[in-house]
Amino acid sequence: MSNKEPTQFPALAGxxxxxxxxxxxxxxxxxxxxxxxxxxxxxxxxxVGLLDAxxxxxxxxxxxxxxxxxxxxxxxxxxxxxxxxxxxxxxxGWIDPDQQRGAAILRGPMVSQVVSQLATxxxxxxxxxxxxxxxxxxxxxxxxxxxxxxxDAAVIVTTxxxxxxxxxxxxxxxxxxxxxxxxxxxxxxxxxxxGSCKEKHRIFGEGAREKLIQQFGFEHTFExxxxxxxxxxxDDGLPMVAKLPEDPVSRIYYDxxxxxxxxxxxxxxxxxxxxxxxxxxxxxxxxTYPDGRIVEIPPFELRYACKCAACVSExxxxxxxxxxxxxxxxxxxxxxxxxxxxxxxxxxxxxxxxIYPYDYLQEKFDPQP
Ligand code: ADP
Numbered sequence: 001m002s003n004k005e006p007t008q009f010p011a012l013a014g015x016x017x018x019x020x021x022x023x024x025x026x027x028x029x030x031x032x033x034x035x036x037x038x039x040x041x042x043x044x045x046x047x048v049g050l051l052d053a054x055x056x057x058x059x060x061x062x063x064x065x066x067x068x069x070x071x072x073x074x075x076x077x078x079x080x081x082x083x084x085x086x087x088x089x090x091x092x093g094w095i096d097p098d099q100q101r102g103a104a105i106l107r108g109p110m111v112s113q114v115v116s117q118l119a120t121x122x123x124x125x126x127x128x129x130x131x132x133x134x135x136x137x138x139x140x141x142x143x144x145x146x147x148x149x150x151x152d153a154a155v156i157v158t159t160x161x162x163x164x165x166x167x168x169x170x171x172x173x174x175x176x177x178x179x180x181x182x183x184x185x186x187x188x189x190x191x192x193x194x195g196s197c198k199e200k201h202r203i204f205g206e207g208a209r210e211k212l213i214q215q216f217g218f219e220h221t222f223e224x225x226x227x228x229x230x231x232x233x234x235d236d237g238l239p240m241v242a243k244l245p246e247d248p249v250s251r252i253y254y255d256x257x258x259x260x261x262x263x264x265x266x267x268x269x270x271x272x273x274x275x276x277x278x279x280x281x282x283x284x285x286x287x288t289y290p291d292g293r294i295v296e297i298p299p300f301e302l303r304y305a306c307k308c309a310a311c312v313s314e315x316x317x318x319x320x321x322x323x324x325x326x327x328x329x330x331x332x333x334x335x336x337x338x339x340x341x342x343x344x345x346x347x348x349x350x351x352x353x354x355i356y357p358y359d360y361l362q363e364k365f366d367p368q369p
Contacts (some may be wrong), residue, residue: 008331008336011078011152012119012125017050017168017264018150020180022134022142023157024167027189029224031059032234034133036250037155039241040257042086046128049081052091052306053115053145060091062081065237069094080124085242090122111135111143119149138167138174146178147339153183157257160202161188165211179341183263184256185212190223200225220259224252275358277343279332287361287368295366299331305364306354 012018021034021183035050042048052060061069066084071094073079080097081088116283124130128143132151132316146154156171158164172182186263187209191200212218224230227249241250278285284296303326306312311321327349332348342357 009120010076011122011124012130012150015124015130016128017268018130018132018340019264020132020134020146020151020175020259021157022138022154022171022175023136024138024164024171026057028136028157028159028164030054031063031133031231032230032239033155033157033186033188033224033253033256034131035060035063035234035239036241036253037256037260038087038129038131039085039239040250040253041129041131041261043241043245043254044257045259046261047126048086049088049122049124049127049130050090051119051122051130051132052089052093053119053132055092055111056135058091058093060089060133062095063234063237063239064089068095071095071134074123076123078121081122081124088122088124088127090118091154092118111141112148114140116148138170143174143178145344146175146180150339151175151180151259152336152340153181153267155184155186155260156182156280157188158184160187160209160262168212178339179339180339181267183260183267184222185220186219186222186224186256188224189226192226220263222252222256222259225249236259274337274340275362276337277358277361278354279335279346281331285335286330287358287365294368295362297361297365300326300328301365302332302345302356303330303349303351303354305356305361306345306351307356307360308354310351311354 009283021030021037023030031052031054038048038050043065045161050060056102064084066082066089069082071079071082076179079090081090082094083089088207097332112242119132134145154171154175156168158168170187170220190209191202203277209221209223212221229241230249232242241253244250275290276288278286278288284298287295287297304323306321310320331348332345333348336344338344342355345354345356346352347354
């Protein structure tokens, strides 16, 4: 079982693991990989949900054809996910097929807001995996989404072109900054297997995969062929793992699912857990480490340590809010975990945007643990 921390989102309370499938560019096969890997996880008997978070170009309604696409709400106002191929699935494309065209004009912060709202307003119920098909890219949208949702691990999909290597490293680094481990890199359209000679032709050259193994010792990398059947089956709404489960290409997706599952379980077992921040009225705030050790932080000092743009200049690093500006009796009115790496605090002085990464709190208030 997972040692997952409680989440602030009730809709995700029964979700054991959240896996992001990400890519730096569109069109590399991220959605195809996400849907087939999710299907492979579900064929292993795991309970799987799949969220299409690619709001600019929702592809799940093309890749999967649920029998019933009418959406219903629970009494709590959560959207019931659709059932397809034994999975619970959701996409903007089903919420409002016309509105998706409007998504392209949403600005970055709105996109991450809309996506995380969707993730947290679907009645996922009990799931072993929620696989999220991320919007392509490694910019603010993806970073914010990674910060907002309690994601456990990422899979990065790329193609073999030389430039992609830089992109993959960027992706790994983005997830790293919010303590989300990249558990696998999938090089899609890696080779073309000739029907008659059975030789693998590496049309785009040797790619990112080799370099990742050599330079980073990255263990779990996978190659998927350029296979016209993949694209045909996707267009037909019956992905490879569903249509031809015994095919050698389907077996690669099973392999990805198995390795990802093994790696996430290993990480969860090794992971001692994350710290937590709390406050009891009239006392100090407490940063509690997973081993039970507690560091006390006076509420005033925590408030003064806020690094949001209103308190510290983003450009010069200059402290904007001075000690004398802060109510000496200020105290937290709400503390919530943010992803796996930070806590957000609302304050009695109405200040709302304090986000404290646990590493920052440790460095500032517990420099020699
Ligand atoms: P992304 O999610 O990165 O935008 P998609 O998964 O939607 O990419 O794939 C883009 C197109 O490429 C689709 O038409 C899909 O069917 C096709 N495709 C993806 N992977 C392969 C592959 N390995 N071989 C052939 N076609 C592929």
